[in-house]
Amino acid sequence: MAFPETRLRRLRYNKVLRNMVTETHLRVEDLVYPLFVCPGKGVKNPISSMPGNYQMSVDMLVEECKLAVSKGVKSILLFGIPEHKDEHGHVACQADGIVQQAIRAIKAEIDDILIVADVCNCEYTTHGHCGTIIDGDVDNDSTLQTLADQSVSLAQAGADVIAPSDMMDGRIGRIRKALDDNGFEKTPIMSYAAKYASGFYGPFREAAESAPQFGDRSTYQMNPANSDEAMREVAEDINEGADIVMVKPALSYLDIIYRVKNEFEMPTAAYNVSGEFSMVKAAGSKDWIDENRVMMEVLLSIKRAGADIIITYHALDAADILNSY
Numbered sequence: 001m002a003f004p005e006t007r008l009r010r011l012r013y014n015k016v017l018r019n020m021v022t023e024t025h026l027r028v029e030d031l032v033y034p035l036f037v038c039p040g041k042g043v044k045n046p047i048s049s050m051p052g053n054y055q056m057s058v059d060m061l062v063e064e065c066k067l068a069v070s071k072g073v074k075s076i077l078l079f080g081i082p083e084h085k086d087e088h089g090h091v092a093c094q095a096d097g098i099v100q101q102a103i104r105a106i107k108a109e110i111d112d113i114l115i116v117a118d119v120c121n122c123e124y125t126t127h128g129h130c131g132t133i134i135d136g137d138v139d140n141d142s143t144l145q146t147l148a149d150q151s152v153s154l155a156q157a158g159a160d161v162i163a164p165s166d167m168m169d170g171r172i173g174r175i176r177k178a179l180d181d182n183g184f185e186k187t188p189i190m191s192y193a194a195k196y197a198s199g200f201y202g203p204f205r206e207a208a209e210s211a212p213q214f215g216d217r218s219t220y221q222m223n224p225a226n227s228d229e230a231m232r233e234v235a236e237d238i239n240e241g242a243d244i245v246m247v248k249p250a251l252s253y254l255d256i257i258y259r260v261k262n263e264f265e266m267p268t269a270a271y272n273v274s275g276e277f278s279m280v281k282a283a284g285s286k287d288w289i290d291e292n293r294v295m296m297e298v299l300l301s302i303k304r305a306g307a308d309i310i311i312t313y314h315a316l317d318a319a320d321i322l323n324s325y
């Protein structure tokens with residue numbers, strides 16, 4: 001059938017009907033809210049490049065989590081800014097580490113929350129790289145040990161999901177085994193499976209104080225030009241026991257999200273990263289775009305591409321809008 005029998009606009013005139021034929025639905029339940037925890041009490045330091053986001057001490061973080069849960073955002077992703085850093089990131093593996101403290105405090109006060117703990121060394125190493133440095137580069141195999149130790153420590157503190165973001169080869173298998181050996185066989189792993197070496201992480205590195213002190217991350221994070229390689233990364237992580245696979249960043253990588261969802265049929269997460277967030281905020285603050293409208297369009301596009309889970313700094317603002325429908 002062609003025009004004039006077919007008129008695609010017929011389904012667009014009536015708002016009720018338009019809603020009925022909506023194909024993609026964004027839900028508050030899809031959103032994960034990333035948060036940064038730092039030492040101290042009563043601390044809420046604004047992150048200048050990420051308006052509305054803060055480095056928070058544990059007490060303030062607990063309040064922020066209560067606010068999130070009250071809006072229906074029941075899942076958070078935690079990053080730590082430790083008091084002291086060290087050469088190998090051992091500080092991230094301690095029972096009284098900053099994220100471990102935060103997890104315990106949140107769990108003591110809030111029942112209905114899912115805590116996803118990011119596992120990586122870059123926030124905890126003096127050099128800002130994601131692992132142990134040997135001969136001027138991140139050494140893959142020795143880094144696996146700290147990642148496994150950090151994962152077990154976070155699980156012991158009460159983390160519900162372990163999310164390794166380091167991009168070392170073999171880390172999912174190693175972490176899975178370490179979790180199982182320590183009685184955490186029920187703890188899922190959300191792997192940052194296809195994580196690209198991206199300029200969009202800029203604001204995060206201010207937030208987490210994790211910028212590399214020399215070089216960049218291109219010997220471990222992926223080349224933005226590659227798509228088949230992302231499939232190999234995802235396949236490797238699934239093979240090693242990943243329960244959820246993530247693509248990161250999201251917006252410039254919608255094709256990757258689409259391919260991952262279609263080729264693997266796995267629960268798929270996408271990380272709407274700091275730079276993507278900050279661009280919307282910056283243009284919105286200048287009234288160059290309608291910030292809320294663009295935010296919802298961005299999130300919807302990530303869902304439409306195939307993401308089941310969206311990690312986003314927009315989570316609370318988006319929840320307010322979704323709750324108002």
Ligand SMILES: NCc1[nH]cc(CCC(=O)O)c1CC(=O)O
Binds near residue numbers: 166201203204217273
């Ligand atoms: N490896 C740690 C990590 N986990 C999440 C992000 C970035 C998140 C964001 O930009 O919002 C990074 C930074 C990086 O790889 O440099």
